[in-house]
Amino acid sequence: MGAALTLIFALSQQQTNGSLIIDKFENFVLSRKLTMAHSNSNWGTLKAPTFPQFLTNNPLPFGFPWGQDTASGTNPYTQFPNTGVIRNYDFIISRRVLAPDGYQKNVLLINGAFPGPQIEANWGDTIQVTVHNQISGPEEGTALHWHGLLQKGSPFMDGVPAVDQCPIAPGSSFTYTFNADLYGTSWYHSHYSAQYSGGIVGSMIIHGPSNAKYDIDLGPVFLSDWFHKDYFSIVEEVVGNGTDSNTRPASDNNLINGKMNYNCSTVAAGDKTPCTNNAGISQFKLTSGKTHRMRLINAGSDGIQRFSIDGHNMTVIANDFVPIQPYTTNVVTLGIGQRSDVLVTANQGSSTSAFWMRSNISTPCTEALQPNAIAAIYYSNADTTKAPTSTAWNVPDPGTCANDALSLTTPYYSITPPSPATTRNLDISFTVNSTGHFRWQLDGTSFRANYNNPVLLLADKGNFTYPDEWNVKNFGSNSSIRIIVNNPTPASHPMHLHGHNMQILHEGPGNWDGVSISNANNPQRRDVQMVRANGHMVMQFNADNPGVWPFHCHIAWHTSGGLYANILERPADIASSAMSIPQVMQQTCTEWMKYTNMAVVDQIDSGV
Numbered sequence: 001m002g003a004a005l006t007l008i009f010a011l012s013q014q015q016t017n018g019s020l021i022i023d024k025f026e027n028f029v030l031s032r033k034l035t036m037a038h039s040n041s042n043w044g045t046l047k048a049p050t051f052p053q054f055l056t057n058n059p060l061p062f063g064f065p066w067g068q069d070t071a072s073g074t075n076p077y078t079q080f081p082n083t084g085v086i087r088n089y090d091f092i093i094s095r096r097v098l099a100p101d102g103y104q105k106n107v108l109l110i111n112g113a114f115p116g117p118q119i120e121a122n123w124g125d126t127i128q129v130t131v132h133n134q135i136s137g138p139e140e141g142t143a144l145h146w147h148g149l150l151q152k153g154s155p156f157m158d159g160v161p162a163v164d165q166c167p168i169a170p171g172s173s174f175t176y177t178f179n180a181d182l183y184g185t186s187w188y189h190s191h192y193s194a195q196y197s198g199g200i201v202g203s204m205i206i207h208g209p210s211n212a213k214y215d216i217d218l219g220p221v222f223l224s225d226w227f228h229k230d231y232f233s234i235v236e237e238v239v240g241n242g243t244d245s246n247t248r249p250a251s252d253n254n255l256i257n258g259k260m261n262y263n264c265s266t267v268a269a270g271d272k273t274p275c276t277n278n279a280g281i282s283q284f285k286l287t288s289g290k291t292h293r294m295r296l297i298n299a300g301s302d303g304i305q306r307f308s309i310d311g312h313n314m315t316v317i318a319n320d321f322v323p324i325q326p327y328t329t330n331v332v333t334l335g336i337g338q339r340s341d342v343l344v345t346a347n348q349g350s351s352t353s354a355f356w357m358r359s360n361i362s363t364p365c366t367e368a369l370q371p372n373a374i375a376a377i378y379y380s381n382a383d384t385t386k387a388p389t390s391t392a393w394n395v396p397d398p399g400t401c402a403n404d405a406l407s408l409t410t411p412y413y414s415i416t417p418p419s420p421a422t423t424r425n426l427d428i429s430f431t432v433n434s435t436g437h438f439r440w441q442l443d444g445t446s447f448r449a450n451y452n453n454p455v456l457l458l459a460d461k462g463n464f465t466y467p468d469e470w471n472v473k474n475f476g477s478n479s480s481i482r483i484i485v486n487n488p489t490p491a492s493h494p495m496h497l498h499g500h501n502m503q504i505l506h507e508g509p510g511n512w513d514g515v516s517i518s519n520a521n522n523p524q525r526r527d528v529q530m531v532r533a534n535g536h537m538v539m540q541f542n543a544d545n546p547g548v549w550p551f552h553c554h555i556a557w558h559t560s561g562g563l564y565a566n567i568l569e570r571p572a573d574i575a576s577s578a579m580s581i582p583q584v585m586q587q588t589c590t591e592w593m594k595y596t597n598m599a600v601v602d603q604i605d606s607g608v
């Protein structure tokens, strides 16, 4: 860790995390009255805001807008408030040069910042985001997904190209409008190819009823593995054949809130890319004696993160968008896409104490050249120019590539799963196709999207007959669906379902035995669950949300490789007059068609 322990900050905040003043588009931005009050790029600095940070022109409505609803007494899947408040955001996506860890690279950013602007709302607000695709050199389509939200009644706003919409064409804009229908911590990201690995990520905080007391909300703590190659060349390797193929690319570094140091002497000989040692690490301020909420988000591409804070226990109060019965631990494991909200009390040593925050990529599970991220935590009167000297917890990586035990997690609002109306296996496998390309498969099929034909828009026209490679699983009118995922492969997979919180009935080594269920009366619910290598996961959900819902591995390179299926839920409630899909969705296809008539789209991967 030598280099990492110094507190020299060799690069400016603008060089590592970008700036929200977007020179080229400034007039454009101002003409749209873009308010950047909380979409700062102070990530990882002592100037980072605490939350709530609502825009002054759109304040918190009186009192608790969620009224009498509570975390223990209100079923969030059947009841959510409607505050009538609209939270507006304007996102400009463009290509930039950035050096989050000192190694300079081309990235794709929203409003010039990495991580992107903060979205913040109350439970029951409407979030409206206008996305301007200004990606050039080369141009790319895009589409943004609001991870973990249910999109009940608005499945077309889920932001998956080829499923809900056509990609937003270069030069075009599109406005997403959706409800903040769950509360807690999440993120948004591009769902176009592996584009989010290039930098299009940001966090969402949705305030709601509380299940634990704390004093200060420190907001998001992004944990992300970082690759120095641009995402498109990694995808080329992942889906390549012969000598171009590398199905297990190794990350170069691991970042906390978009920062970490890098040892430039380890850059490959011949690589002339500008690289600066000691770019700078993230710093956090804790108020002595107070309890702080940290919103951990694994926003990376591949790696499982094991998060800890020297000398401190953490109280886990939520996993994904699900408040849980608080429990205490010194390490939290997060697969890609997963979140945990933790409480940390600044009660160790004195008011001048300082400690390391650590997040380690689990190297038995993921290839990582520099797996260990650190950030500095300072109590109220600590000297912020000095590096902490604390010692790490001795918590050896069990190497199971699994989440922390299901038995630790009890949802605060209890739901007992019904006996399922239908059960089916969606098992994971891989194949090498006839041209020598490695492909992941879910239920025997490797997914490939058709950007010009969104499945949901076809379903709305009553068309339920699709090419095999769209991997659509039609569950008809079944009221509840149980899915068994056996994974007889040597890789672990964070499986994500859109439109629902899955009830996680079981996970473990080998195939499911067909009987065992963890916490049968009130199993863990979340929207991403790790399926361990050579293991299984069983999940169930109620079919209360008609739509076409992606169920996929959230490892960017595996999704690109086809580890993806579409779950068609209650088709009769989508077709024709049953669901009214706004004309703007079809408009994305008109614009995409116009664009592709003049440009060739190089879709080398699954497309999502």
Ligand SMILES: *[C@@H]1O[C@H](CO)[C@@H](O)[C@H](O)[C@H]1NC(C)=O
Binding pocket: 001, 002, 003, 263, 264, 265, 266
């Ligand atoms: C940086 O990497 C070089 C080459 O591997 C190594 O010799 C050196 O000790 C490293 N420096 C630090 C500070 O870790």
Ligand SMILES: *[C@@H]1O[C@H](CO)[C@@H](O)[C@H](O)[C@H]1NC(C)=O
Binding pocket: 311, 312, 313, 328
């Ligand atoms: C952490 O929690 C454990 C178990 O609850 C407890 O024994 C220990 O004293 C706690 N340590 C600190 C530093 O709070």
Ligand SMILES: *[C@@H]1O[C@H](CO)[C@@H](O)[C@H](O)[C@H]1NC(C)=O
Binding pocket: 306, 307, 308, 331, 358, 359, 360, 372, 392, 393, 394, 395, 396, 397
């Ligand atoms: C993270 O890595 C450090 C350095 O190798 C180690 O001391 C620490 O125990 C690890 N922590 C976790 C949670 O794995």
Ligand SMILES: *[C@@H]1O[C@H](CO)[C@@H](O)[C@H](O)[C@H]1NC(C)=O
Binding pocket: 241, 242, 435, 436
């Ligand atoms: C690699 O794939 C291409 C088509 O994508 C094919 O033309 C070529 O023969 C393949 N090479 C090998 C070594 O399989």
Ligand SMILES: *[C@@H]1O[C@H](CO)[C@@H](O)[C@H](O)[C@H]1NC(C)=O
Binding pocket: 239, 433, 434, 435, 436, 437, 439, 604, 605
């Ligand atoms: C094999 O997969 C690659 C990568 O997705 C694809 O480009 C190629 O067309 C596939 N080959 C065949 C024969 O389908």
Ligand SMILES: *[C@@H]1O[C@H](CO)[C@@H](O)[C@H](O)[C@H]1NC(C)=O
Binding pocket: 453, 458, 463, 464, 465, 466, 467
């Ligand atoms: C349904 O859509 C698919 C994919 O576009 C198309 O091939 C098929 O012909 C359509 N079926 C009908 C009945 O329109």
Ligand SMILES: *[C@@H]1O[C@H](CO)[C@@H](O)[C@H](O)[C@H]1NC(C)=O
Binding pocket: 421, 422, 423, 424, 474, 475, 476, 477, 478
């Ligand atoms: C229930 O789902 C199964 C697939 O698991 C499907 O074959 C069946 O038709 C569905 N039943 C109804 C009533 O839609």
Ligand SMILES: [Cu+2]
Binding pocket: 491, 492, 493, 494, 553, 554, 555, 558, 559, 563
């Ligand atoms: Cu995977």
